[in-house]
Amino acid sequence: MDTGAGQVTVTGETILINTGSHPITPDIPGLRESEYLVTSTELIESTVLPDRLAIIGGGYLGIEFAAIYSGFGSQVTMFEKASAILGHEDDDIAAAAVKILTDDGIEIVAGAEVTEVRDAETGAPLTYEKDGVRHTVEADAVLAAAGRAPTTHDLGLDAAGVATTGRGAVQVDAYLRTSRPHIYALGDVNGGPQFT
Known part of the structure; x- marks a missing residue:
């Protein structure tokens, strides 16, 4: 992870991804x-x-x-x-x-x-x-x-072995577990309901 002051490695028994979503800007000239x-x-x-x-x-x-x-x-x-x-x-x-x-x-x-x-x-x-x-x-x-898109860019999910969907959301099971059993994703980042 780059904190702006250099690379930092973060480890933990359980990791939660909750980076949310960001607005989509349509591809309209100008x-x-x-x-x-x-x-x-x-x-x-x-x-x-x-x-x-x-x-x-x-x-x-x-x-x-x-x-x-x-x-x-x-x-x-x-x-x-x-x-x-x-x-x-x-x-x-x-x-x-x-x-x-x-x-x-x-x-x-x-x-x-x-x-x-x-x-x-x-x-x-x-x-x-x-x-x-x-x-x-x-x-x-x-x-x-x-609309909004899950904020997953620059997380290095592929390097961590965390699967994403075609829309870029973190893929989870019914318990919010990712493809790595110690990593969970919650909120808009997993592509679920955004409770509008």
Whole structure:
């Protein structure tokens, strides 16, 4: 393990891996480089309320932040690639959520493919395509709410003989044991429910 001051070897009879997960930033031209890109943590820690908040992702996290920041007074536009938000929920539940959100002034753009984010002097023009037509909206902050991935990079799990799944999560059994019987993985790092 590299602590910044050099390599350190850590041993123990039982080892717990609980490194959590991190936000996924979609591969959209200009998004990763944008000074207006924020994570959910950065948005919460900011003391500046964005006048115009664009949210990429219409899942639980995107919906939660849309409701919060709309309530604070931000103009919120949420972009969802799928044809509707909450596609895994019953239609009546999704419809009720959409009504609540839109009644609160949140613009939901479903079936939209965000194609580019550019930085400008007064914000970030965000370009998207919907039904074959290209549109642009400006935002003062862009929240990437496209999901989370287990934080397993740089852990050296392969060197320790700890198996991971195709998504990079630590593979565990019903007792949270990894492929090494003295190593356990708990929380988001094992790819289980994230309790949204």
